[in-house]
Amino acid sequence: MKKSAIHIESISKRYAEVQALDQISLDVEEGELFGLIGPDGAGKTTLIKILVTLFSAEDGKASILGMDTNDSKASIRKIIGYMPGRFSLYPDLSVEENLSFFARAFDTTMEENYSLIQSIYDQLKPFKDRKSGALSGGMKQKLALCCALIHRPKVLILDEPTTGVDAVSRKEFWQMLHEIKSQGITILVSTPYMDEANLCDRIAFLQGGKILSIDTPSKITGQFPWQLFAIKSQKKYALTEWLRAWEKVSYCYAFGEYLHIAFSENAIQMNEIKEYLSAGSFSDAEIVNIPPTIEDTFIYLMENGNSR
Numbered sequence: 001m002k003k004s005a006i007h008i009e010s011i012s013k014r015y016a017e018v019q020a021l022d023q024i025s026l027d028v029e030e031g032e033l034f035g036l037i038g039p040d041g042a043g044k045t046t047l048i049k050i051l052v053t054l055f056s057a058e059d060g061k062a063s064i065l066g067m068d069t070n071d072s073k074a075s076i077r078k079i080i081g082y083m084p085g086r087f088s089l090y091p092d093l094s095v096e097e098n099l100s101f102f103a104r105a106f107d108t109t110m111e112e113n114y115s116l117i118q119s120i121y122d123q124l125k126p127f128k129d130r131k132s133g134a135l136s137g138g139m140k141q142k143l144a145l146c147c148a149l150i151h152r153p154k155v156l157i158l159d160e161p162t163t164g165v166d167a168v169s170r171k172e173f174w175q176m177l178h179e180i181k182s183q184g185i186t187i188l189v190s191t192p193y194m195d196e197a198n199l200c201d202r203i204a205f206l207q208g209g210k211i212l213s214i215d216t217p218s219k220i221t222g223q224f225p226w227q228l229f230a231i232k233s234q235k236k237y238a239l240t241e242w243l244r245a246w247e248k249v250s251y252c253y254a255f256g257e258y259l260h261i262a263f264s265e266n267a268i269q270m271n272e273i274k275e276y277l278s279a280g281s282f283s284d285a286e287i288v289n290i291p292p293t294i295e296d297t298f299i300y301l302m303e304n305g306n307s308r
């Protein structure tokens, strides 16, 4: 078995009335790209702040490369790279000044670890004299990533790095994460975007401060227990109501222009579905059998209270 780079054991954290984290346990293996996936308010930022030693947990313990997050704060900060959710750079400093500042703060130089950031920094070079506050969203993320990597951390922890970033920049960002992983750096990344789960080696689904499931994306989707169908009709809203009224339907959610539906009886025949659609005057509806997506599985696990 591979060694744990991040070990989290029964961590809980409460803010007044809110139980932000409730007995969270997980391990991220060395060299892994691990995703913490969950909607807003799931507890991702709270867990990350405990790992990067900004918060303490009330119960439980966590360690990074064997160092306890309560007892070894200074040592942990030297070996992690942290990219917080909010833009964390100095907006009045240029791209280059920000990077040199972070390098100096970690007692290194831009040159020393340049090979690690080169492919990312090459894209920023044309703007190296621009104040970082005046960069586009995607460029700001790239600079923040370079700053988090400049001291060649062993573990990189990123809190929702792609939130609010356009689709092309998101895709590029994930390519960069895969390049960084290939250099042997362990990565923990949080995201509310379910589609990004497929880009991780393993993921943990977080909801309401609890873990719903931890596994590889393909094993996670394997937990969806029913045959799934995608249905499209011009009358999408009326169709949703009609299908939700059918007692055999155990799952019915909108995904773009499609409805994803599943039945409590797995042996349901296509003919029976078509007959029900005709009875509701939805003969125009197109219906196909599809594999479950990560989002389908998340909704299923959330509704069925399958927390670990």
Ligand SMILES: Nc1ncnc2c1ncn2[C@@H]1O[C@H](COP(=O)(O)OP(=O)(O)OP(=O)(O)O)[C@@H](O)[C@H]1O
Residues within 6 Å of the ligand: 015, 016, 018, 019, 020, 038, 039, 040, 041, 042, 043, 044, 045, 046, 047, 160
């Ligand atoms: N300082 C705080 N005081 C009170 N409640 C808080 C505080 N910070 C977070 N919370 C609450 O704790 C829960 C978990 O928040 P957290 O920020 O960790 O979630 P998240 O998954 O990172 O979501 P988001 O992307 O919205 O930050 C939420 O219900 C949030 O409202």
